[in-house]
Amino acid sequence: MTDDELFDKWHEECGVFAIFGHENAAQLTYFALVALQHRGQESAGIATVDGLKLYHQKGMGLVSEAIPNEAMPRLSKGHAAVGHVRYSTTGVSQLINAQPLVFNFQRGNMALAHNGNLVNAHQLHSFLEHRGAIFQSTSDTEVVAHLIARSGHTDMADNIREALSIVKGAYAFCILTDDKLYAMRDANGLRPMVLGKIGDAYCVSSESCAFDTIGAEFVRDIEPGEMLIISKDGVESTRFAGSAKRALCTFEYIYFARPDSDIDGFNVHAVRKDFGKLLYREHPVEADVVIGVPDSSISSAIGYAEESGIPYEIGLIKNRYVGRTFIQPSQELRARGVKLKLNAVRKIVEGKRVVMIDDSIVRGTTSGRIVTMLREAGAVEVHVRIASPPVTHSCFYGIDTSARHELIASNKSVEQIREYIGADTLAFLTEATMMQAFGIMDGKEHGHCNACFNGKYPTEVYEDLTKSIMDR
Numbered sequence: 001m002t003d004d005e006l007f008d009k010w011h012e013e014c015g016v017f018a019i020f021g022h023e024n025a026a027q028l029t030y031f032a033l034v035a036l037q038h039r040g041q042e043s044a045g046i047a048t049v050d051g052l053k054l055y056h057q058k059g060m061g062l063v064s065e066a067i068p069n070e071a072m073p074r075l076s077k078g079h080a081a082v083g084h085v086r087y088s089t090t091g092v093s094q095l096i097n098a099q100p101l102v103f104n105f106q107r108g109n110m111a112l113a114h115n116g117n118l119v120n121a122h123q124l125h126s127f128l129e130h131r132g133a134i135f136q137s138t139s140d141t142e143v144v145a146h147l148i149a150r151s152g153h154t155d156m157a158d159n160i161r162e163a164l165s166i167v168k169g170a171y172a173f174c175i176l177t178d179d180k181l182y183a184m185r186d187a188n189g190l191r192p193m194v195l196g197k198i199g200d201a202y203c204v205s206s207e208s209c210a211f212d213t214i215g216a217e218f219v220r221d222i223e224p225g226e227m228l229i230i231s232k233d234g235v236e237s238t239r240f241a242g243s244a245k246r247a248l249c250t251f252e253y254i255y256f257a258r259p260d261s262d263i264d265g266f267n268v269h270a271v272r273k274d275f276g277k278l279l280y281r282e283h284p285v286e287a288d289v290v291i292g293v294p295d296s297s298i299s300s301a302i303g304y305a306e307e308s309g310i311p312y313e314i315g316l317i318k319n320r321y322v323g324r325t326f327i328q329p330s331q332e333l334r335a336r337g338v339k340l341k342l343n344a345v346r347k348i349v350e351g352k353r354v355v356m357i358d359d360s361i362v363r364g365t366t367s368g369r370i371v372t373m374l375r376e377a378g379a380v381e382v383h384v385r386i387a388s389p390p391v392t393h394s395c396f397y398g399i400d401t402s403a404r405h406e407l408i409a410s411n412k413s414v415e416q417i418r419e420y421i422g423a424d425t426l427a428f429l430t431e432a433t434m435m436q437a438f439g440i441m442d443g444k445e446h447g448h449c450n451a452c453f454n455g456k457y458p459t460e461v462y463e464d465l466t467k468s469i470m471d472r
């Protein structure tokens with residue numbers, strides 16, 4: 001297994017933020033992107049407009065690397081801004097695909113930022129290329145810009161509506177023009193997006209944690225199929241799509257979103273904690289201590305401990321300075337015990353029966369390593385409890401999951417996975433129980449996408465979809 005494969009599992013998706021009519025639009029966008037940094041660390045960018053001109057800065061890496069201080073005076077000329085942090089799902093991780101994508105066409109300037117993945121982008125890309133379109137990037141997002149540019153309406157909102165009627169898949173889209181900001185959430189609401197207000201200015205964001213960061217007030221979630229048009233006249237809500245089956249990505253709660261964000265009426269930390277409580281009710285075990293794998297499973301571990309009465313402890317420490325772009329130890333060094341990212345707290349686990357909570361198992365790599373680590377630190381029993389169901393299907397909606405055959409639960413039973421990771425016992429939260437955290441007790445239609453657990457995709461999907469499909 002290569003290092004790339006080892007680290008290519010669940011990944012954050014992108015984050016978008018945009019604001020209209022604020023004298024500090026660029027700075028606020030910068031800070032909001034820092035708050036959304038967990039959603040993508042490959043590249044970042046900001047575009048601003050002053051009514052006549054568009055200014056932009058994009059780069060690879062974290063927000064602090066991609067947008068240097070020197071770029072701020074130029075960006076600050078704009079009164080409206082759109083920003084993006086990227087984790088690539090379609091198109092290579094290179095500067096050409098960094099967002100916002102910017103265009104100057106016959107109607108003026110346009111900057112696009114997208115979280116999600118368009119499942120028919122490849123087909124549309126070929127169609128448009130055969131009709132003379134010259135693409136600047138290899139990402140799915142650019143297809144929408146071409147479709148908008150080709151639509152013949154006088155009103156930009158109608159052009160966007162026409163473009164979005166053709167694309168399929170998942171998106172939270174922000175489109176900034178010289179005089180308006182448009183924000184659209186796909187008809188199923190797969191990806192989240194919220195509306196906020198700061199002074200007289202309106203802003204939109206993938207997650208509400210960005211509003212807290214910049215001192216904006218949360219107004220509401222943007223509805224699936226809704227288009228917000230934000231201009232000097234305020235906010236206008238219109239629709240670009242009829243009602244479809246609501247299907248918010250449950251993985252936003254399980255793993256992607258920040259615990260301090262609220263999505264569609266539920267706080268992420270509170271939901272994770274409930275997952276932990278439900279997990280104990282469904283799969284209790286006798287043990288001395290409950291620990292979580294930092295950071296995403298801490299809330300569930302606290303919930304499991306609270307419900308069981310078993311003490312919660314910090315049994316694993318994460319080195320917060322090791323990111324994805326960090327040089328990873330080779331397989332040989334790893335085998336020799338180089339533990340870069342996580343280490344066990346010996347005093348806490350030694351001689352104990354440990355319940356280890358993680359948010360998910362994708363390939364089984366993380367759980368396997370941690371079970372070994374805990375045993376080496378003296379744990380006498382390791383019981384693994386996972387605060388989501390087994391991942392059996394790939395995601396096509398903006399989360400770069402492994403190919404299906406690499407998902408351990410797609411070809412192994414729970415008992416076989418337990419054996420593989422070396423745990424004493426292993427259990428997963430079932431889908432029906434997980435949905436109880438949202439007050440849904442009957443396990444029927446519930447307005448969430450759980451396709452990676454059950455294969456029921458809320459839109460058409462094209463099985464040939466790979467990240468590099470548009471990179472020739």
Ligand SMILES: O=P(O)(O)OC[C@H]1O[C@H](OP(=O)(O)OP(=O)(O)O)[C@H](O)[C@@H]1O
Nearest residue numbers: 009294295296360361362363364365366
């Ligand atoms: O079964 P696996 O293929 O190992 O994948 C599952 C792990 O991946 C994620 O963590 P990750 O290490 O990506 O990041 P985190 O530190 O943000 O939890 C997730 O939280 C699980 O721990």
Ligand SMILES: NC(=O)CC[C@H](N)C(=O)O
Nearest residue numbers: 013014088089090115116
């Ligand atoms: N993770 C995402 O939301 C990615 C957005 C877009 N599909 C890209 O690859 O750039």
Ligand code: SF4
Nearest residue numbers: 249250395449451452
């Ligand atoms: S398939 Fe899974 S990760 Fe993808 S949108 Fe649906 S729930 Fe989220």
Ligand SMILES: [Mg+2]
Nearest residue numbers: 293294296366
């Ligand atoms: Mg993890």
